[in-house]
Structure formats: structure tokens, C-alpha cells
Amino acid sequence: MVQCCVPCCNNRNDVNKTISFYRFPLDEKEKKRWLKLIRRDKFTPNCNSRVCGWHFPDGKAAGPTRFAWNDGKAFPDHIPTKRNKRMVPASVEDEGTAGPGPNHLGVAPQTPGTSSVVLEIENDLLRKENDQLKRELEKQKHTFSFSQISSHPDKVNYYTGLTDAATVFFLEALLSKFYLRYHFNWNVQIMPLIDQLLLTLMKLRLNCGILDLSTRFNCCRATVTNIFTTISSALYDILYVGMMEKNIPSRFKNQTSLPDCFKPFPDCRIVLDCTEVAVSNTERLDTQSHLYSHYKGCTTLKALIGVAPNGVITFASDLYGESTSDKAITADCGVLQQLEPGDMVMADKGLTIRDILPEGVSLNIPTFLVNGQFTVEEVNHNRLVACARIHVERSIQRLKTFGILTYIPYQHKKHANKILKVCVCLVNLQKPILHEIA
Numbered sequence: 001m002v003q004c005c006v007p008c009c010n011n012r013n014d015v016n017k018t019i020s021f022y023r024f025p026l027d028e029k030e031k032k033r034w035l036k037l038i039r040r041d042k043f044t045p046n047c048n049s050r051v052c053g054w055h056f057p058d059g060k061a062a063g064p065t066r067f068a069w070n071d072g073k074a075f076p077d078h079i080p081t082k083r084n085k086r087m088v089p090a091s092v093e094d095e096g097t098a099g100p101g102p103n104h105l106g107v108a109p110q111t112p113g114t115s116s117v118v119l120e121i122e123n124d125l126l127r128k129e130n131d132q133l134k135r136e137l138e139k140q141k142h143t144f145s146f147s148q149i150s151s152h153p154d155k156v157n158y159y160t161g162l163t164d165a166a167t168v169f170f171l172e173a174l175l176s177k178f179y180l181r182y183h184f185n186w187n188v189q190i191m192p193l194i195d196q197l198l199l200t201l202m203k204l205r206l207n208c209g210i211l212d213l214s215t216r217f218n219c220c221r222a223t224v225t226n227i228f229t230t231i232s233s234a235l236y237d238i239l240y241v242g243m244m245e246k247n248i249p250s251r252f253k254n255q256t257s258l259p260d261c262f263k264p265f266p267d268c269r270i271v272l273d274c275t276e277v278a279v280s281n282t283e284r285l286d287t288q289s290h291l292y293s294h295y296k297g298c299t300t301l302k303a304l305i306g307v308a309p310n311g312v313i314t315f316a317s318d319l320y321g322e323s324t325s326d327k328a329i330t331a332d333c334g335v336l337q338q339l340e341p342g343d344m345v346m347a348d349k350g351l352t353i354r355d356i357l358p359e360g361v362s363l364n365i366p367t368f369l370v371n372g373q374f375t376v377e378e379v380n381h382n383r384l385v386a387c388a389r390i391h392v393e394r395s396i397q398r399l400k401t402f403g404i405l406t407y408i409p410y411q412h413k414k415h416a417n418k419i420l421k422v423c424v425c426l427v428n429l430q431k432p433i434l435h436e437i438a
Contacts, residue, residue, distance in 0.1 A: 002147070004052035005045070006038045008068050011052040015136065017190065020053035022060055026173065030063075037064050047169055144216040146198045160201035161402060167429055172197055174238050175231070183229035190219060191227070199224065200231040204423060207403035229415065236418040239425035240316075248306065248314045248338045261387045262309040265364060269343040270306040270314060271392040272335070272351060274326045275399065277301045277319060277420060280410040303420055304329050305399070307392040311433035313399070316424045318417045331356050346389060391433065398427045 055064035149155040150165040306315030317333030341360025
């Protein structure tokens, strides 16, 4: 339950479904302005503090400007408080009055019959109000929300793939500053932004069905599709396009966080490997034959993943058909255009791309067995390469923990590239992989 922190405001998200609740801005100057406007100068807001949307008649950017003390309007949609009325028995009359006129409280004396009717009406109103509150409470019990898991890091990690609630709130803050263009051209107002983000992360992490999510979040299936497509596209624009695309760290930047296993390869800029993503079958047989994997026994797509020496994923290509070779993907995806003379690329021995690398860029792969037995130098070299390449394997293993990459449903297949790259960005928001190796 979230309650507005403005004095005298009783709005809560479990009662007022149509009102939005805003978190305090991160900018300290703007936060102090809000605190001054709501008359809580000595109040220190935390991550759970909210101001309801009723106080923002001119939008969030203008700040809270409408209050009960400056325009005299009552707060909307809150449940009115029932006050006990002082009932005056009919047999008691005000001293000094000659007849059944009003008493000193201005209330006319009531006959026993009138009093019972009034009480019966009040009881009926209270009964209806109680039934309404019970229905609202029952609805809340059957609606999944982030507030139910935010204080449990293990549950947050299970449902979202992220380490804690603070990371989820960080993503919500980024989304709140981003103009959301909903996929179906109608805004979702029945669900707060934090729960829309939770629904999207649950789809990415657990690959829950649309019917399952619509039941959990108490909404229709069209709303689930609208939310997932919209929020995942926004995360792609914010995290991948805005922060990661065409931004592979240089080898000099990598050297500032070079792990011990990469000390023999100080010029290594990126470690490359391919991974596969299963998708639903297509309707056209010619396309299906191009995407079908005889090894996996299903229709798959393939992408090239690049990992920095410190274990952070720094590149993800678009998805290609299964029949496309790893070398062809490397030549087409654009990763080579970001390399510079002096860089080293590390890869598995199956990625024979030495002839397509830019001038001055070297390739480091395990040596091939030529004369039936490896030399001592070749054995040592292969061991060092294997110890260093384990990072890309572990990063891809983390990527595969997002269940949607094990099978992308048909209705989301045209957004498969965005889904893959959003999962890549979410992997980078997890705990550093080197902590596990140490």
C-alpha cells in the first residue's frame, strides 16, 4: 500500500485506482522545492515516499501546486469518514423552551420512530461501505504487485532477474522520464508504472504466458501484450541504444579492470562467441528451412555476443538464421567496424575470421592439432586462452537464464532483436561476474 505523504491527504493506491503516485525527483534542488510546496521542510523522503497525482493539476514537471489549504477543495475519491452524530432523545427538552423546538445544538427533537429510521439508514450505508471495502481488499489479494516482493531480494531476483529492488526502482525512474508510446495506441492507466515494469521483467525472466500474466495482474490479455511490447521497446531505446550501441570500450579502458587471467593478453578488446535463440515456427516452409536447426531440433536464430575481459557484455548483434555461418554474421553485424589497429580479438577455434579482420587487428584462438600431438607451447597457449574465454561462456550462461530466450513466442518474434538486447542490458545490471570467479 502506498499513501500520499502530503499532510491531510488520505489518498492511497489500494483505494484510489485512478490516481497516479509520483516518487520525489532525484535532483536535490527540485526535491527541496517539492518539500517546501507540500509544507514538509524537515521531512526526508525515501524510496517509498509518494505524492499523489491530485496535487499536480499542471503535470509532474510543474510540481505539486494544488492543496486543501490553498483552494479549499476536498481530496477526491477518498472514502468519507463516518462521524458519530449526537442523537437527542425525544423525551429530553432544552431548558427554558416551551415546546418541541430546536435544542442548544440546533438539532430538533426526534421522536423514537424517527430515530430508528435514521439509525437504520446509517447502518445500511455503513453496510454498503463495508461490502465495498471487502471487495477492494479481495481484489488486492488477487492482484500481483511489486510492493508484495520489494522487501525480499530473493523474490525480486526470481521474478525479475535483478539483484534487488533498488535496481528495479532505478529502471522505473528512467522509464518515468521517457515518453511511452504504447503499442496499441491506448495508454494503460489501471496499473502503476512499477507494476508494468514488473510484468515486463517477469515475461523476460520467466517467459510467463499471456493468460498467466493477465490473471496475476488482473487485466485483459490485450493489456499484457500492450504493456510488454511498450516497456520492452522503451528499455531497448534507453539501455541499449542510449548506452551500449556502438560503444565497445577501448583496449586501454579494458586494461583498467583487467583480471589476472587476461594479463597474458593485455591488448584483448573483446571476446566473441555465438549463441542460439529458439523461436516459434514460421508459416512459410522456405523460411522455416532457413531457420531450422537439425542439432537443436527446432527453429532457431543466432546472434554474435561480445564480452569485455572483465565479463561485461559490450556487443550483441541482430539475430540471423541458423544456416548463416558464424563468420558471415561477424562480417555483417558491424562489430569489426568498431575495432582499431592494435586490438586483439579472442574467439573459439571455430570462428576463423582472421582474413576479414581490419588491418592491424589480431585474432587469438586455440591452436589446431596438426601433427597428431600438441607441443608444450601449444598446450600452455590453449590453457591460457581457455581460462580467459570462460568469461564469455559464463556471460552467455547468464543470458540464457532469461526464459524468453529459450523460446520466443510467435506474437513477439518480430521484436526478437529488441528482446535479446534488453536481456543483454539486464545481465549487465546483475552483480559483476568476476566476484563469482574470485
